[in-house]
Amino acid sequence: MSDLLRRLRYxxxxxxxxxxxxxxxxxxxxxxSRQGRANVGNLLRLREESRDAWxxxxxxxxxxDLRYATRMLAKSPGFTLTAxxxxxxxxxxNVAAFGFFNLIFLSALPVRDPDxxxxxxxxxPQAYASDLPYPVMDFYREHxxxxxxxLALHSTDLTLENSSKPAKAHFVTDNYFTELGGAAQMGRxxxxxxxxxxxxxxxxxxxxxxxGDPQAVGKTLRLNQHPVVVVGVAVPGFSGLNLNQVDVWLxxxxxxxxxxxxxxLTSYSGDANGVQMxxxxxxxxxxxxxxxxxxxxxxxxxKRYPKEIWENETLASEPGGYVKLNGGGQRGTGTPVSGRExxxxxxxxxxxxxxxxxxxxxxxxxxxxxxxxxxREREIAIRVSVGAGSGRLVRQLFTESLLLAILGSTAGLxxxxxxxxxxxxxxxxxxxxxxxxxxxxIGFALGMGFAAAMLFGLTPALQVxxxxxxxxxxxxxxxxxxxxxxxxxLIVAGLLVRALTHAVAMHxxxxxxxxxxxxxxxxxxxxxxxxxxxxxxxxxxxxREIPGVQSVSMVSSAxxxxxxxxxxxxxxxxxxxxxxxxxxxxxxxTMKIPLLRGRVFEPEEKNAVIVSESFARFRxxxxxxxxxxxxPSNNRQRVVGIAGSARTGALKDPDAAELYSxxxxxxxxxxxxxxxxxxxxxxxLAPVAALAKSQDPLVFPALETMKESFRxxxxxxxxxxxxxxVLGLTALALACLGIVGLVTYAVxxxxxxxxxxxxxxxxxxxxLRSVLRQFSxxxxxxxxxxxxxxxxxxxxxxxxLYGISHLDPTAYLGAVGVFVVTATLAALWPxxxxxxxxxxxALRHE
Amino acid sequence: MPxxxxxxxxxxxxxxxxxxxxxxxxxxxxxxxHALSAEVLRVEEGSLxxxxxxxxxKGWVTAEWGTSETNRKVRFYELTAAGRKQLEAxxxxxxxxxxxxxxxxxxx
Numbered sequence: 001m002s003d004l005l006r007r008l009r010y011x012x013x014x015x016x017x018x019x020x021x022x023x024x025x026x027x028x029x030x031x032x033s034r035q036g037r038a039n040v041g042n043l044l045r046l047r048e049e050s051r052d053a054w055x056x057x058x059x060x061x062x063x064x065d066l067r068y069a070t071r072m073l074a075k076s077p078g079f080t081l082t083a084x085x086x087x088x089x090x091x092x093x094n095v096a097a098f099g100f101f102n103l104i105f106l107s108a109l110p111v112r113d114p115d116x117x118x119x120x121x122x123x124x125p126q127a128y129a130s131d132l133p134y135p136v137m138d139f140y141r142e143h144x145x146x147x148x149x150x151l152a153l154h155s156t157d158l159t160l161e162n163s164s165k166p167a168k169a170h171f172v173t174d175n176y177f178t179e180l181g182g183a184a185q186m187g188r189x190x191x192x193x194x195x196x197x198x199x200x201x202x203x204x205x206x207x208x209x210x211x212g213d214p215q216a217v218g219k220t221l222r223l224n225q226h227p228v229v230v231v232g233v234a235v236p237g238f239s240g241l242n243l244n245q246v247d248v249w250l251x252x253x254x255x256x257x258x259x260x261x262x263x264x265l266t267s268y269s270g271d272a273n274g275v276q277m278x279x280x281x282x283x284x285x286x287x288x289x290x291x292x293x294x295x296x297x298x299x300x301x302x303k304r305y306p307k308e309i310w311e312n313e314t315l316a317s318e319p320g321g322y323v324k325l326n327g328g329g330q331r332g333t334g335t336p337v338s339g340r341e342x343x344x345x346x347x348x349x350x351x352x353x354x355x356x357x358x359x360x361x362x363x364x365x366x367x368x369x370x371x372x373x374x375x376r377e378r379e380i381a382i383r384v385s386v387g388a389g390s391g392r393l394v395r396q397l398f399t400e401s402l403l404l405a406i407l408g409s410t411a412g413l414x415x416x417x418x419x420x421x422x423x424x425x426x427x428x429x430x431x432x433x434x435x436x437x438x439x440x441x442i443g444f445a446l447g448m449g450f451a452a453a454m455l456f457g458l459t460p461a462l463q464v465x466x467x468x469x470x471x472x473x474x475x476x477x478x479x480x481x482x483x484x485x486x487x488x489x490l491i492v493a494g495l496l497v498r499a500l501t502h503a504v505a506m507h508x509x510x511x512x513x514x515x516x517x518x519x520x521x522x523x524x525x526x527x528x529x530x531x532x533x534x535x536x537x538x539x540x541x542x543x544r545e546i547p548g549v550q551s552v553s554m555v556s557s558a559x560x561x562x563x564x565x566x567x568x569x570x571x572x573x574x575x576x577x578x579x580x581x582x583x584x585x586x587x588x589x590t591m592k593i594p595l596l597r598g599r600v601f602e603p604e605e606k607n608a609v610i611v612s613e614s615f616a617r618f619r620x621x622x623x624x625x626x627x628x629x630x631x632p633s634n635n636r637q638r639v640v641g642i643a644g645s646a647r648t649g650a651l652k653d654p655d656a657a658e659l660y661s662x663x664x665x666x667x668x669x670x671x672x673x674x675x676x677x678x679x680x681x682x683x684x685l686a687p688v689a690a691l692a693k694s695q696d697p698l699v700f701p702a703l704e705t706m707k708e709s710f711r712x713x714x715x716x717x718x719x720x721x722x723x724x725x726v727l728g729l730t731a732l733a734l735a736c737l738g739i740v741g742l743v744t745y746a747v748x749x750x751x752x753x754x755x756x757x758x759x760x761x762x763x764x765x766x767x768l769r770s771v772l773r774q775f776s777x778x779x780x781x782x783x784x785x786x787x788x789x790x791x792x793x794x795x796x797x798x799x800x801l802y803g804i805s806h807l808d809p810t811a812y813l814g815a816v817g818v819f820v821v822t823a824t825l826a827a828l829w830p831x832x833x834x835x836x837x838x839x840x841x842a843l844r845h846e
Numbered sequence: 847m848p849x850x851x852x853x854x855x856x857x858x859x860x861x862x863x864x865x866x867x868x869x870x871x872x873x874x875x876x877x878x879x880h881a882l883s884a885e886v887l888r889v890e891e892g893s894l895x896x897x898x899x900x901x902x903x904k905g906w907v908t909a910e911w912g913t914s915e916t917n918r919k920v921r922f923y924e925l926t927a928a929g930r931k932q933l934e935a936x937x938x939x940x941x942x943x944x945x946x947x948x949x950x951x952x953x954x
Contacts, residue, residue: 006903020909020921021895024872027920028891031873034916046891053899 010054021047065399072400076372080404083368087408088415089730090361091448095416096423097354099441101347103420103433105322106440109239110432112181114321116281118147118290119241121318124310131274132315133308134252134265136301140277140315143297146290147279149179153241154252154264154275156524158223159700163209166702167223168245171252171264177234179280180241187217187232194251199228203236204431205247223248224258224700239432241278241320260698261526268308273524278320287317345796352793353492353727356485358448360731363482364738366456369401370474371745394458401457402450409449413437416445427719475742480778480785482738486731487786487819488793493728494811495794495801496721499652503714503802509646510559511592512706515676516684517558518543519702520692523669532668535696540673542691548679553586554663558672559648560709566649567659576618579649580659582667587660588643590676598626598641601662607636608662614645615657630659637661651713652802674706681705717800732819736826739775744830746771754834755842764835771834772827779823783816790815857889857897859940862925862933865907869922871914872898898923906932 010017025043051057073080108114122129132140134152141150152173157166176182177189177200189200199221201210210216220227228250240246252275256262264273281290294315302309373380383393420435437445520539522532540552557564557579567578585600587593596613609630616625616639630637643660650656663671677684685703692701747754754767762770794806801808864870864878875898876889901907906929912922925933 003903003905006905010903021899024921025891025895027871027914027918028873028895030918031914031916041891046895049892050895050899053896053903 007054007056011056011059014056018047018051021050062399065396066403068396069400069403073403079368079372080407083365083404084407084411086361086364086368086734087404087449087452088411089734090358090452091409091412091445092415092419093357093727093730094354094448095412095437095441095445096419097350098444099416099420099435099437100423102438102440102444103435104243107438108321109241110237110434111239111241111321112179113280115319116283117241117320118279118281118287118317119320120277120279120294120315122310122313123316124313127310128316129274130276132277133268133274135268136309137275137277139301140294140297144279144290144293146282146285146293148282149175149280151176151179151241151278151280152252152275153278154255154273155244155246156259156273157702158248158258159225160209160247161222161225166700167205167209167247169223169248169250169258170240170246171250171255173252176249177238180238182238183235185233185235186214187230189232189234190249190251195253197226197228197254197257198231198251199223200249201230201233202246202248203234203238204245206233209247221248223250225697226258228258236431237434239430241276243430243433245428245430259524262524263526268305277315279317291315291317349492349793349796353489353724356489357727357731357734358452359485360482360734360738362452362456363478363485364734364741365404365452366478367475367738367742369457370478371741373397398453398457401453404457405449405453406446408452409445412449413442413445416441476774476778479738479742479775480782482735483779483782483819483823484785484789486728486735487783487816488790489724489728489731490815490819491787491790491812492794492797493721493725494815495797495804495806495808496717496724498808498811498814499801499804500714500717500721502804503651503717506802508648508651509593509644510648511676512560512710514678514681515559515591515674515706516681516688517561517702517704517706517709518673518675518688518692519558519561519704520672520699521670521702522699525699527669529666529668532671533665535699536668536671536673539692539695542695543673543675543688546677546684546687546691548677549684550676550678551586551590552673552675553590554584554671554673555587556582556663556667556671557649558674558706558709559591559646560651560706560713561672564649571619574618575655576615577650577653577656578615578659579647579656580661581648582661582663582671584663587674590674591646591648592676593646594644596642596644598639600641601660605662607638608640609637610641610643610660611639612643612645612658615659616642618657647803651710652717653799654801654803655799681707717802720800728815732822735819736822739823739826740830742775743771743827744833746774747830747834750834751837751842754837755839758837759839767834768828768831771831775827783819787812787816857893858901859933859936860887860889861894861897861901862906862929862936865923865925865929866933869910869912869924871912871920871922875923901929904932905929 022043025046029043048057111117120132122132132152134154137150137152141152144150150173153176154171156169156171158169160167172190174190174192174194178191182189184200185203185206187200190198201216206212206216210219213219216230217232219230221230222228234249240249250258253265255264264275279290281287291314295313298309298313298315302311302313380393384390388396417435417437424433424435518539520536522535527535536554540554543549543552565580567580569576569578583601585602588595588600595610598610600610601608611619611625611630619625619630620628625639625642628639629635630639643658646658647653647656648658675684675688682705685705688703689701692699750771754771757767757770790812791807798806804811860879861875864875864882870878872894876891876894879887879889898907901923902909906926907923908926909921909923911919914920
């Protein structure tokens with residue numbers, strides 16, 4: 001048995017041990033007095049010294065401190081409540097933000113053994129793609145010796161009978177549920193060798209679409225008008241492998257039956273839709289071993305398919321149990337920009353903003369503790385005079401802060417978890433995301449609380465214990481910091497709100513209000529370019545005959561659409577995101593984009609491009625762009641026209657410019673139609689759907705008015721503006737609370753002086769000025785720092801602001817104005833007390 | 847009676863040594879050391895009981911309830927196997943240090 005175990009056993013039976021020791025010492029005294037020795041010394045002290053041997057005395061002292069601290073806090077419930085509320089607010093906002101980050105990036109998906117899952121991407125020195133052709137995946141699956149299982153997923157929308165919204169379908173390999181450890185709520189899931197046309201429903205879909213029908217298993221659904229039997233419903237906690245909402249899972253082997261003409265299972269071409277691939281690492285192997293094996297397999301496959309498999313192709317792996325934002329569908333040249341890189345500035349911004357809230361809350365807490373320290377001067381003086389050492393005093397005061405921190409952290413944790421829960425509902429997050437705090441979040445909350453207690457509890461404790469009076473400086477720094485922090489938050493909120501109102505009011509360079517998008521996605525149905533051209537041209541001609549339709553045209557990327565093709569271009573060190581679109585000659589008329597110079601494309605024209613005015617200015621600032629080549633080495637891109645700038649691809653990005661090229665013969669299957677009407681665009685949807693159905697009943701175009709697309713584009717901006725505004729107002733309220741407290745305190749401290757001044761004939765204005773003057777310097781300094789900080793921080797937002805400057809004077813003046821007015825009111829309200837001071841009473845006092 | 851301060855560390859050694867003969871209670875330990883040292887060494891309560899607690903913590907003795915010569919319930923300390931080993935080691939160490947000191951005193 002080790003010392004430690006004995007120590008612990010002693011600790012558990014401490015009361016009994018202590019009684020035994022006392023008894024033993026009493027016996028010793030008895031024996032000694034029997035033999036005539038009367039003075040055995042202080043038994044109590046002896047007992048304490050003997051107990052010291054076990055090393056647990058600190059617990060007693062801590063217990064004492066805690067009991068004392070609890071008594072002190074309970075004695076001033078107003079102070080305690082305010083302090084805990086401040087901390088809870090500051091920590092809660094941080095817990096919510098960290099909890100969200102933790103859910104998305106740090107915690108594993110709730111699947112079996114997430115650590116051995118890898119997700120794969122095609123990678124070559126000059127290209128990347130997140131999707132693999134199915135047969136390629138199949139080849140790897142057949143030949144791999146490093147993976148114990150390979151999973152694949154193909155996601156698509158399928159029409160659903162009696163529903164205007166399509167069902168989000170995931171076609172998966174038959175091992176998908178068994179490998180991920182999915183469980184069935186009712187019925188069964190897909191199993192190895194499932195070949196029948198069956199469907200598994202997600203819990204959410206079962207609730208929404210079937211009203212949680214307990215008899216759902218065995219029913220038939222019609223997906224893309226193809227009947228399919230429901231075999232089971234997955235539990236709500238089944239996540240699948242990314243954050244995307246799923247309605248139904250189907251065996252991937254049956255995919256061609258649902259999408260007529262689909263070549264998903266047979267085509268080696270990387271241009272067609274493919275599958276996302278995951279693998280389960282065999283025990284003891286590293287991801288590197290898998291990547292090496294895959295490079296060899298790819299080289300082998302390239303001998304048979306030299307066009308489809310890239311030179312030096314390999315599969316790059318990522319931890320598959322953790323990457324939740326991988327939605328597939330990305331492909332391009334060069335090295336991919338990882339999602340993490342794109343998210344980094346947002347993360348920096350959000351964490352700065354929530355830390356600012358904590359700073360404001362802690363500033364208030366610091367002021368509160370300082371004020372309390374002053375109120376306790378008497379008590380502390382007494383404790384010093386009866387022999388309390390300064391170390392013991394600091395420990396005592398610090399214990400109080402720690403107790404506050406624990407209370408604040410706990411309340412903050414509860415608040416944060418509540419906010420996060422609401423946030424997840426608000427953003428339509430999948431139901432398996434569990435907002436209950438895990439050990440990371442709890443550790444984070446406690447850490448935040450202790451850090452806050454250290455920073456804002458220790459300094460006042462030291463000052464009070466040393467009986468030093470540098471409080472005024474500390475106070476002024478605290479108030480300045482609070483002003484600065486809340487000012488930054490208000491300005492950022494102001495910028496986002498401004499950007500939003502600007503986005504709604506601005507003319508984006510094209511007219512979307514009366515246009516609709518018709519996305520036929522013919523490639524999915526195996527249409528050849530020739531057939532697709534016939535289909536689209538026929539449909540376009542028939543849509544033109546609908547009464548009210550003014551213009552119809554074909555494009556590769558719809559304005560405000562989900563798909564956009566971006567070419568990053570650098571000229572003389574300046575960077576521009578060039579949104580590339582392939583359009584026919586009627587596009588500019590349909591979207592009402594003015595053609596400033598030159599001409600539109602002629603039918604079947606090649607080797608010509610039209611650029612936006614913004615791009616022309618960027619590329620040829622002092623020259624005439626007409627007739628120029630964009631890239632001198634590529635004579636296919638000669639500028640024939642200049643169109644007005646129209647940020648069809650990125651409403652919010654001021655650095656975006658547009659490049660239009662003629663439609664190429666092989667891209668017909670992926671084109672979309674857009675149409676403009678003189679009437680209400682909503683009324684166009686039904687007749688178009690009917691026309692499409694009569695033309696090919698197996699093709700189900702996705703129809704959307706551009707008004708709706710516009711609204712969808714603005715949704716994230718609306719959400720973030722709302723969230724940041726809430727943060728900004730919270731900070732403002734906190735800062736005002738702090739100011740109210742400070743001014744009240746200042747007035748109470750100076751009652752006598754004010755009385756004398758009034759007795760000598762000071763006017764109300766003079767009295768107010770003398771009370772408030774000490775706050776003007778820190779408030780002005782805080783405002784300046786806040787404006788500077790906001791200007792620096794908001795650079796991260798530049799491309800999210802719909803074209804307004806991140807130094808937009810309206811937003812800055814507005815935010816500062818709101819702050820100054822509110823803060824002045826907050827200061828004047830308690831300062832009125834100064835005017836009510838009765839000169840005689842004040843002078844007689846003391 | 848001349849009062850001799852106990853050299854540090856020696857008290858533990860003496861306690862273990864007097865317990866070798868059999869279990870004793872705290873007061874008896876002090877008395878036995880006092881008597882055996884021909885009344886030269888006085889063990890103060892202030893050092894005896896903290897030392898006993900330390901020895902308990904080390905696991906060299908165990909405490910059991912017993913009845914004193916005055917018919918009172920009291921704790922008796924008994925040497926454990928580990929305590930015996932510790933005593934041998936300390937005695938050995940003490941002898942060697944003692945011899946070394948004697949050697950220096952004789953020759954210097």
